[in-house]
C-alpha cells in the first residue's frame with residue numbers, strides 16, 4: 248500500500264495541482280475549444296474510444312445517471328449524453344476547465360447535465376447522487392494522493408448494484424521516463440515508488456507546449472493498491488483489460504518497442520447490491 252497522507256496534505260496537493268491545471272486550461276482552450284464547440288453542435292458527436300464505449304455499452308448507457316470524476320472539459324460526459332445517458336454530472340478541481348465544459352454543454356444543447364468545480368475529495372452532499380455509473384478516464388489516478396479515499400468517493404456516489412468504469416494508464420507504464428528527442432523511453436522509477444513526482448514541466452499533453460508550470464505533484468499506485476481500494480469499498484470486479492497500445496501521450500514510442508509493457512487498462516467494478524462495504528478481514 249502506498250504512503251498515507253492526511254486530508255490536510257491531500258488538500259494542499261490538490262490546491263497546487265489545481266493551479267497547474269488552471270494554467271494549462273487556456274492553452275488547451277486555444278487548441279481544442281472552437282473545434283469542439285463546432286463538433287458538439289452535431290447530436291451524434293462522440294470522443295470516446297472503442298475500448299471505453301464497448302464496456303460502457305455492456306453496462307448500458309441509455310437513460311442511466313452518470314457521474315464523471317475529474318471530467319476536465321466534459322467532452323466525454325457530453326459524448327455519453329449524445330449516446331442517450333440520463334442525468335449526468337461532471338466534477339473537476341479546475342474552474343477553468345469546468346467553464347470550458349459548461350460552454351460545450353451549451354453548444355450541445357443538453358440541459359440534463361451539470362459541471363461542478365470541486366476537489367473530488369470534497370464533493371458537496373447535494374451532488375453525491377447516487378448514480379448508476381461513476382467513471383474516471385485516462386490520467387486521473389496519478390493525481391490522487393490517497394487512492395483509498397478516492398475509491399470511497401466512488402463508493403459514496405455509486406448506487407447499490409451500480410457500476411464504476413475506469414480507463415487508466417497502466418501502473419507499469421508509470422515506471423518509464425520519456426527519452427530526450429529521438430531517444431526511446433526507458434525504465435527509471437520503482438513500481439513501488441511511494442514519494443510523489445514533484446514537477447514543473449508543462450501539462451499540455453496535446454501539443455507539448457513548453458512553459459514553466461507551477462509545481463505539481465503526482466503519485467504512483469500499484470495494481471494491488473487499486474484492487475484493494477475497490478474491494479474495500481464493496482466493489483466486485485466484472486471486467487479487466489490491459490492494452491499494449493498507447494491510450495495516453497505518455498511514452499507512446501513503447502507501443503512499438505520489442506519488450507512491450509502494458510500501457511493502458513479498463514476496469515468495470517459493480518457495487519454490492521445491498522450497498523454494504525465488504526469486510527476484507529474475515
Ligand SMILES: C[S@@+](CC[C@H](N)C(=O)[O-])C[C@H]1O[C@@H](n2cnc3c(N)ncnc32)[C@H](O)[C@@H]1O
Pocket residue numbers: 261264265268316317318319320321338339340341344365366367368383384385386387390391
Ligand atoms: C489528465 S486530466 C483529464 C482526464 C480526462 N481523461 C480527460 O482527458 O479529459 C486530469 C484532470 O483531473 C483534475 N484533477 C486533478 N486532481 C483533482 C482533484 N483532487 N479533484 C478534482 N479534479 C482533479 C484536473 O483538473 C484535470 O482536469
